[in-house]
Amino acid sequence: MVASKTQILVIAVTLIVFGLGLTLYKSITLGLPLIPDQYQDVWTIESKVSFQPADGPVEVALSLPGDHNGWANLNENFSSSGFGFTVIEDELGRHARWTKQTLDDPATVYYKIQVYQQSRELASPSASPTLPKLLKLTEDQEKAFAFFVGNLREKSVDDESFVSLLLQEFLSGTTNQEVQFILNSTHVGKINAILQLLTFAGIPAHPIKGIELEDGRRKQTLSVLLEIYNGKQWVVFNPDNGASGLPEDFFIWERSDDAVLTVIGGKKSKVEFALVNNSLPLRTVISMEQQSNKFALLDFSIYALPVEQQGIFKGLLLIPVAALVVVFMRVFVGLSTSGTFMPILIALALIQTTLLVGLAIFLLVVGVGLWIRSYLSHMNLLLVSRVASVVIVVILLMAVIAILSYKLGIDQALNVTFFPTIILAWTIERMSILWEEEGGHEVLVQGGGSLIVAVLAYVVLANHYVEHLTFNFPELLITLLGVILLMGKYTGYRLSELYRFREMKKQL
Amino acid sequence: MINLISPKSLRSLGILGMNRRNISFIGKYNKRSNYRLVDDKLLTKKIAMAKGGIPVPELYGVVEYLFEIDGFLEEIKQRDSFVIKPVQGSGGKGILVVTGRDGEDFIKSSGVKIDSSDLRHHVTNTLAGLYSLGGRNDRAMIEGLINFDPSLKDYSYEGVPDIRVIVFEGVPLMAMMRCATHKSDGKANLHQGAVGVGLDIATGQSVSAVQNGVLVTRHPDTNAVFASLRVPDWDKVIELAAGCNEMTGLGYIGADIVLDKKFGPMMLELNARPGLAIQVANQAGLIQRMAIAQEIVASTDDPAQRIQQAKERFSNAALATA
Numbered sequence: 136m137v138a139s140k141t142q143i144l145v146i147a148v149t150l151i152v153f154g155l156g157l158t159l160y161k162s163i164t165l166g167l168p169l170i171p172d173q174y175q176d177v178w179t180i181e182s183k184v185s186f187q188p189a190d191g192p193v194e195v196a197l198s199l200p201g202d203h204n205g206w207a208n209l210n211e212n213f214s215s216s217g218f219g220f221t222v223i224e225d226e227l228g229r230h231a232r233w234t235k236q237t238l239d240d241p242a243t244v245y246y247k248i249q250v251y252q253q254s255r256e257l258a259s260p261s262a263s264p265t266l267p268k269l270l271k272l273t274e275d276q277e278k279a280f281a282f283f284v285g286n287l288r289e290k291s292v293d294d295e296s297f298v299s300l301l302l303q304e305f306l307s308g309t310t311n312q313e314v315q316f317i318l319n320s321t322h323v324g325k326i327n328a329i330l331q332l333l334t335f336a337g338i339p340a341h342p343i344k345g346i347e348l349e350d351g352r353r354k355q356t357l358s359v360l361l362e363i364y365n366g367k368q369w370v371v372f373n374p375d376n377g378a379s380g381l382p383e384d385f386f387i388w389e390r391s392d393d394a395v396l397t398v399i400g401g402k403k404s405k406v407e408f409a410l411v412n413n414s415l416p417l418r419t420v421i422s423m424e425q426q427s428n429k430f431a432l433l434d435f436s437i438y439a440l441p442v443e444q445q446g447i448f449k450g451l452l453l454i455p456v457a458a459l460v461v462v463f464m465r466v467f468v469g470l471s472t473s474g475t476f477m478p479i480l481i482a483l484a485l486i487q488t489t490l491l492v493g494l495a496i497f498l499l500v501v502g503v504g505l506w507i508r509s510y511l512s513h514m515n516l517l518l519v520s521r522v523a524s525v526v527i528v529v530i531l532l533m534a535v536i537a538i539l540s541y542k543l544g545i546d547q548a549l550n551v552t553f554f555p556t557i558i559l560a561w562t563i564e565r566m567s568i569l570w571e572e573e574g575g576h577e578v579l580v581q582g583g584g585s586l587i588v589a590v591l592a593y594v595v596l597a598n599h600y601v602e603h604l605t606f607n608f609p610e611l612l613i614t615l616l617g618v619i620l621l622m623g624k625y626t627g628y629r630l631s632e633l634y635r636f637r638e639m640k641k642q643l
Numbered sequence: 644m645i646n647l648i649s650p651k652s653l654r655s656l657g658i659l660g661m662n663r664r665n666i667s668f669i670g671k672y673n674k675r676s677n678y679r680l681v682d683d684k685l686l687t688k689k690i691a692m693a694k695g696g697i698p699v700p701e702l703y704g705v706v707e708y709l710f711e712i713d714g715f716l717e718e719i720k721q722r723d724s725f726v727i728k729p730v731q732g733s734g735g736k737g738i739l740v741v742t743g744r745d746g747e748d749f750i751k752s753s754g755v756k757i758d759s760s761d762l763r764h765h766v767t768n769t770l771a772g773l774y775s776l777g778g779r780n781d782r783a784m785i786e787g788l789i790n791f792d793p794s795l796k797d798y799s800y801e802g803v804p805d806i807r808v809i810v811f812e813g814v815p816l817m818a819m820m821r822c823a824t825h826k827s828d829g830k831a832n833l834h835q836g837a838v839g840v841g842l843d844i845a846t847g848q849s850v851s852a853v854q855n856g857v858l859v860t861r862h863p864d865t866n867a868v869f870a871s872l873r874v875p876d877w878d879k880v881i882e883l884a885a886g887c888n889e890m891t892g893l894g895y896i897g898a899d900i901v902l903d904k905k906f907g908p909m910m911l912e913l914n915a916r917p918g919l920a921i922q923v924a925n926q927a928g929l930i931q932r933m934a935i936a937q938e939i940v941a942s943t944d945d946p947a948q949r950i951q952q953a954k955e956r957f958s959n960a961a962l963a964t965a
Binding site: 466469517518519568573574577624625626627628629632633634635636637638639640641642643 | 645646647648649650652653654655656658660661662663666667767768771772773834835853856857858919920922923926927928
């Protein structure tokens with residue numbers, strides 16, 4: 136017993152010292168700040184170009200985003216297994232080019248970039264505004280163009296109001312006859328049809344292709360904005376809603392007519408983006424990037440992983456911290472929870488939904504679930520079918536909540552899907568048994584305990600510092616392991632026992 | 644202001660806390676591989692009858708598979724009273740007590756009438772593992788109903804009172820009678836509001852009583868005064884409980900004993916993780932008693948001697964002078 140206790144003590148202290156030592160080494164020698172100073176949203180964008188083989192040699196050209204659009208480029212990486220690779224810089228901007236003589240199987244090449252926004256101001260395009268060429272129009276089309284443009288010109292005071300009126304007409308679900316005709320007869324798609332109309336009206340314009348930044352998105356595709364010249368300056372319009380101005384969190388990839396991706400000798404090519412947002416102190420990122428080649432320790436950090444995995448690890452690395460909260464609450468406080476680690480999953484879901492909305496959803500789903508479960512209990516079903524039925528009911532409830540909240544415009548509630556369905560169903564089942572066996576009081580105690588632990592875990596996880604430390608210093612997990620081992624040997628009283636044994640006072 | 648006791652006072656009284664119980668008592672003296680002997684009540688029953696001739700309630704039958712339920716329902720019609728238990732249940736969950744019949748219907752201990760489809764529902768739930776540790780598949784066992792000693796009738800409401808004895812290596816450490824109340828729905832479960840009455844190890848005389856962590860003097864439903872409670876056949880009860888360590892190979896357990904009108908003390912089940920409320924009911928801590936028990940264990944191997952010494956050293960009179 137004494138031996139095992141000292142053993143644990145030695146192991147735990149070693150782990151704690153080792154983790155702290157590595158952290159301090161990284162912090163002092165490599166200059167990674169322990170306490171984040173100035174935060175900056177750093178986006179890691181991974182573009183994945185995939186295509187299938189066709190006849191002949193393959194040439195893939197991807198235009199690369201330039202620096203001139205308010206975004207600073209921290210670093211970039213290319214992966215090009217088996218392809219010849221060059222980066223070309225000419226008057227049209229930078230292009231990455233992958234080439235190969237023959238291709239037999241579908242292939243994928245990657246380009247990863249880390250960027251942060253320096254300013255929301257767009258530099259003026261270098262080229263002076265010129266009108267692009269107009270398509271050859273048939274007589275009917277020309278009439279329709281002239282009628283449509285003339286009509287809008289009459290209603291508008293200047294070029295800008297003209298454009299916004301025009302975009303209004305093109306909003307999806309339009310019933311305007313001329314718009315339908317123009318779209319159907321030109322066969323060039325909505326954006327190009329709009330560009331043609333602008334050219335016809337004498338307004339210089341070009342598309343902006345870019346990415347709507349959204350943390351954790353995987354198969355994001357390019358979105359298109361329009362930029363028009365109003366005689367004095369360039370103005371950005373969003374063709375999807377007619378609004379002017381550059382939307383927030385929009386990363387500009389290509390600011391001209393040129394195609395972003397051209398594939399010769401391949402078919403079914405497409406480009407998709409995976410996005411991860413890290414709120415990081417710039418100093419950290421810059422020093423990591425500069426030193427990652429020098430120090431193996433950094434080269435083997437989480438940053439070395441592909442973006443998708445980085446995003447997953449960002450969440451995974453938080454789980455041990457939540458586990459620590461659970462251990463603490465059970466061993467030192469003595470709070471009983473329904474299911475040992477259920478509160479962790481609830482806490483992770485709360486991060487996605489925000490606290491209050493998440494709690495409301497949780498209570499609603501469990502409440503309605505309990506009510507339906509109490510009806511199921513009269514039907515005398517086998518346990519497995521009953522739990523399966525509750526799972527289905529939970530999913531239906533989630534769908535109803537998502538649809539209703541979307542219609543009502545409560546966006547956070549859309550994240551209802553982050554709640555773990557099976558865990559919710561089992562929670563409902565257990566609570567319901569608890570209710571039948573031990574009464575509503577015990578349900579309140581355990582349910583309340585679980586929620587308190589979940590909320591505490593959420594408060595810890597949502598903390599900036601915790602995220603900074605776990606992501607940049609994953610070796611702290613070793614320290615955490617040591618701490619949890621030590622907690623497992625705690626033989627003192629729990630806080631709840633000071634209440635439980637209160638009647639022993641009479642013996643003093 | 645919440646009424647709390649300081650950790651220092653708890654330590655000076657030798658009160659055992661949950662963390663310490665898990666690490667220094669259960670973790671140290673109970674071998675994991677022997678747990679199944681007490682977690683599986685059928686196994687407990689078997690070894691009790693085989694090894695020590697320890698009396699247990701009569702086993703009417705076991706239902707293991709769903710297809711056996713029809714046969715069971717047919718058979719059970721012959722019986723006036725019986726108890727259905729999950730073989731691997733815990734905390735008294737899933738125990739259904741039938742005390743009488745009304746034509747085709749069965750009368751539960753609470754007086755509520757149920758029919759055979761309710762019985763079927765209960766047994767299928769049991770087999771599916773609803774009441775069992777970890778929710779794994781289980782069996783249902785059907786036992787004879789205990790006709791409890793009429794002298795204890797006033798101390799329990801709508802349910803069988805049982806006696807929990809905590810024993811360490813053949814030394815009885817502490818005992819308590821658990822009395823069902825209206826609030827506990829006829830169950831002798833302290834979590835649900837049953838009353839725990841601490842008992843003098845030497846005599847079976849009550850020491851003090853506790854309900855929901857608060858000391859009480861009378862039964863809330865029957866108004867019986869606990870001070871006058873003295874468990875009959877006490878020596879037999881203690882002897883029965885003390886034999887259970889050797890039988891299971893578990894060093895620190897709680898033995899649940901019931902007193903049957905006809906058969907005397909019987910072992911109902913064993914618990915490898917006995918609760919801590921017994922300390923409040925006895926107004927005494929387990930840590931000192933454990934230290935004394937270790938002295939007793941070191942001094943003698945004879946089971947009778949261990950019991951005798953425990954009675955001497957843990958008797959109320961001895962504790963009062965110490």
